[in-house]
Amino acid sequence: MAKNSICHFEWVVTDIARAKRFYGGLFGWEFEAMDDNYTLFTTQEGLGGAFEKSDTVEPGNSPIIYIEVDEIEDYYEKARELGGDVKLKKSEIPNHGWYAVLTDPDGNNVGLYQALPK
DSSP: OOTTSEEEEEEEESOHHHHHHHHHHHHOOEEEEEETTEEEEEOTTSOEEEEEEOSOOOTTSOOEEEEEOSOGGGGHHHHHHTTOEEEEEEEEETTTEEEEEEEOTTOOEEEEEEEOOO
């Protein structure tokens, strides 16, 4: 996948089974549970995302769109200079890479993804 392209998005949901029935029935997506609270999905085009279980859903905080980048830390200062901020610093995704969440000037979440070196 090309860098700076959308690579993943997540919806926060209160019921993963219900979300799978809805999106699977509506779009024919396929699912893979990572654990009880996080399930990956794949579209027919190969774009992937996930459902993350939460007790509540705050409108405006979901979905989070992730952009693939070479090095997450390179974007912290740039985001701040452009009026955004760092909401969640670089965190590991075991066996996959890392992610972080920035905010834009309006407070919208912007996810970053850095893959493991190949």
